[in-house]
Amino acid sequence: MTNETPIVVVKDICKTFNIPGRPPVHALRNVSNHVAKGEVLVVIGPSGSGKSTFLRALNGLETIDSGSIVIDGVELTAAKANLNLLRQGVGMVFQHFNLFQHKTALENLTMPQTVVLKRSQSEADEIGRRLLDRVGIGDKDDSYPSELSGGQQQRVAIARSLAMNPKVMLFDEATSALDPETVGGVLDLMKELATEGTTMVVVTHEMGFAREAADRVTFMDGGEIIEEGTPDTVFDDPRHERTRSFLSQII
């Protein structure tokens, strides 16, 4: 949205999964992209097209074979990159939440703050409570993840990421594992974050969300970026046949 250097710069990344006895899977083939400050990039594409691999590469959960990823000026793919330090600035929201099962909702937010950011317990508590309020579950601070609905767990997970003050937030099918009636609420929360200027990369099958919240939509298939543009151009006037057939299947 602005003209500053992008927060995320991805250049020519490749990733091949080699499983012995099976043909190699080219999950990413020369993928390049970038995300500016405050921008919302939505990645769509059929299952197995490499969306998750792309997203996971952005915080080093997946190592890549070649190419480079630079987050806020720091090269993640450099040999000596401090991945743990880098991940503090890159929030990630998973399809299955990955909340700490042995911690309450509030502790899920405070533990990373005290352990990683060395905030004091009282400061972490204050930030934690404010963020639980912010995502709409201020009354659930004492509940364990197993006592919360999927939608509530995903709100905790989003708040856990926000508590680290990330420069960019990654969402990997954040609503795919939710009951239909809780999907809308979580999508609304993500839209609010988007309007507030959060830099986001969102993998989703929710085309309504993409249309409304995205600044830019990237369509991936077979580990490649096939087409990219504003939501209007990609959805209403797709240039590529593969995009068209994907959109016709999903809508």
Added chain:
Amino acid sequence: MDWILDFYNYRVVGQYLPEFARGLGSTAWISLLALGISLSVGTIGAIMRMSANPVLWRIAAGYVQAIRSTPLLIQIYLIYFTFPALPLLDRRLDELEGGIIALGLNAGAYMSEIIRAGIESISRGQVEGAQSVGMTYLQRMRHVVLPQAFARVAPPLLGQTAVLIKDSSLVSFIGVFELFGAGLVVLNERLMPNEGFLTVAVCYLVIYTVMLSVTKFAQRRLGGATG
């Protein structure tokens, strides 16, 4: 009711109360310290066993095999007599130290297998959740993986602890006074095996019961609602 006094003369037991108390205290202490050693050794052993580094995991695997395949009594003798003969220490281990270390190292091998199973049962998602907020390997282990792993395998760890407590009677062979020794005193001085060993057995039961409630408490503390 005379037959009760014949079978189990509690008045005699009363006379030997100081010995039993000393034995109970000694067994509890020995077990507690050996338990501490075994949990530390077991945790480090489990992490080494899962390491990708072949030197590390082979050392851990060899250690477990060596402990499993030799009798505990021999291990106690080796630690007490043989190990101090190596030019590593500038003094002998006393029998208490030798006994505690041997018990701890022995139980540590079995604990490490249990703890490894616990760690492996923690889902990849828990680790990735911790990675995504920037936690280092040690932070993930300490705050996310190990607490849940210990909570999950608390029952088998308690079982192994019960074995450790019972096995601690073997250190009497190198001259440590503990519960079994207290029973022996009654047998030797009064020729009364029932009064000696029934009392000893009850004391072991008491220790086990205490351990049981400590475990339940720890499990809840570590595991939250899931524990």
